[in-house]
Amino acid sequence: MAGNVMVNNAPSPARGEETRSYRHVVAPAVDIVEYEEGLMLVADLPGAGKESLEVSVDQGVLTIAAEAPEAMPGRTLFTEFELARYRRQFRISDELDHAKARADFVNGVLTLRIPVAEAAKPRKIEVKVS
Template sequence: MAEKTVAMPEVQEERTVQPEGTRTRERYVAPPVDIYEVAEGLVVTADIPGVTQDQLEVRVDNHVLTIHGHVLESPVADPAYREYELVSYFRQFELSDKVDSDQITADLKHGVLTLTLPKAAEAKPRKIAVSVG
């Protein structure tokens, strides 16, 4: 029941006569994840510090699980010197048919997103009763 990461699409820039300087380009990093296979399915944990529940989007579309966390920076003042920059998180995984995408649950606690991906009913092992004839 191995899942695989979907490669991030390369952004193609359109060439214009004058570049627009009013918006900054948003950057993304792929959050580090751990994937565990348990009897009931898969458990995915992703580190997304700085993301709150209202800044997080987790969705499944065409067997692709998408994690998108937007970090809002609220500086106290303009920094005189900066060594790091807060960036948003983006990661996608292609799911197999063995995952019941309607039953996926998500929990966000202390910057760690935990997703539970249960196995589909037809993928779960079942015991077959043997009758004596």
Template sequence: MAPNSLTERNDERNVQTREETRSNERYIRPAVNIVETEEGLFLTADLPGVAKGDIDVNVEKGILTITAPAKSTLMGTPVYSEFQLGNYYRQFTIPESLDHEKAKADFVNGILTLRIPKAEIAKPRRIEVQIG
């Protein structure tokens, strides 16, 4: 990956990481895909069992945080289960060169889709050379 990539790791950027959580509550790390394009970042996160209104996506000081509580919709008393629902929590360091004000998020069928475009200043431009 290029050293000036939008998705470079914290240790490559020499950025101090911050503590994710002090809570004793258990969190589930949702599966996430992040794709970098010329327009910006495209993120998809798998959040089954979450209601659209309960998702919180926040960007503060270059840290993108996704939190969402999952609730069971099963009727009755569970007799046997091999998985648990819990609160989803995930954080990523993202560059300040993204335009957070123009970010868009959609949530359909348990999949969160987040698009964060690059700021105009960060997009590559061709400079016309004048002759004469």
């Protein structure tokens, strides 16, 4: 499984371009970790709410999209991140079981775990002696 699970910057699926809007679209910071049982992706989506979060897989392309309000309540004194529409896409391997993916969203951080499909897991073949 090593090396062929993900390739960054996947092309948009055939649904058409969704990034045209009056608001700027930001690619969120993402960490991707591959381990024996599957893949873990952690994405920072500051200010986004669960109700605006969309995670989908279509034609082998994983899409993460969310929207944060244009401004936080109160008076901004200092900021290091941009509140915006977030969108990021990755091409993912067929060796992953998309149907068993699990996503958690806590305090603006999305953690997505996608296990390796059973058919792609290595297995031992018993040799019988006759």
